[in-house]
Amino acid sequence: MQGKKLIVLTKSSSETQKLAEMLALFLKTGDTISLTGDLGAGKTCFTQGLARGLGIDRKITSPTFTLIKEYMSTSSLPFYHFDVYRLKSLQEMLDIGYEEYFFGNGITVIEWGDRVAPLLPDDFLEIRFKRLLKENVREIDIIPHGERWKETAEKWLKKSQKDLRTGKSTSET
Numbered sequence: 001m002q003g004k005k006l007i008v009l010t011k012s013s014s015e016t017q018k019l020a021e022m023l024a025l026f027l028k029t030g031d032t033i034s035l036t037g038d039l040g041a042g043k044t045c046f047t048q049g050l051a052r053g054l055g056i057d058r059k060i061t062s063p064t065f066t067l068i069k070e071y072m073s074t075s076s077l078p079f080y081h082f083d084v085y086r087l088k089s090l091q092e093m094l095d096i097g098y099e100e101y102f103f104g105n106g107i108t109v110i111e112w113g114d115r116v117a118p119l120l121p122d123d124f125l126e127i128r129f130k131r132l133l134k135e136n137v138r139e140i141d142i143i144p145h146g147e148r149w150k151e152t153a154e155k156w157l158k159k160s161q162k163d164l165r166t167g168k169s170t171s172e173t
């Protein structure tokens with residue numbers, strides 16, 4: 001079940017990171033987030049903000065040669081960062097035991113999540129990044145899937161719109 005699409009524009013990478021940082025406030029164990037969009041669209045940038053919001057200080061880079069990197073948040077919630085850009089077949093996901101991550105107790109973010117669409121749980125948050133003509137502007141489409149995200153996605157955006165406008169950052173509060 002796909003919910004109503006929500007659209008946000010960000011004007012810089014730090015705005016995208018702040019938006020992601022706010023999403024971290026709403027995350028719960030077992031959540032899955034699929035990020036899609038071309039190379040350079042902002043998926044890793046968003047993931048960095050999310051990690052910061054979860055209290056992870058380590059620098060997040062895309063797990064290009066490993067499919068997945070694992071981090072521990074301050075609340076001891078595991079954070080799984082997948083990048084499946086180089087995935088050759090879904091079998092590779094089965095081989096690494098993706099279920100342990102997607103259906104486990106941590107928070108999972110998947111760059112290029114559309115490439116593993118058949119494996120995604122019923123409840124997940126889909127976020128599509130698009131470059132616009134203006135260099136540092138991105139259109140970010142947020143599509144809730146399943147009960148879990150129906151209202152949470154809107155709550156997240158409401159909070160972000162309020163706080164981004166006032167320039168408030170979650171790390172300062």
Ligand SMILES: Nc1ncnc2c1ncn2[C@@H]1O[C@H](COP(=O)(O)OP(=O)(O)O)[C@@H](O)[C@H]1O
Binds near residue numbers: 010011039043044136
């Ligand atoms: N509004 C914006 N949101 C996200 N990234 C932006 C934005 N404006 C410029 N950028 C830049 O675009 C690039 C996005 O790269 P990255 O996040 O690695 O993309 P992806 O993971 O989708 O391939 C970064 O160099 C970032 O600084």
Ligand SMILES: [Mg+2]
Binds near residue numbers: 044045062083
């Ligand atoms: Mg990336």
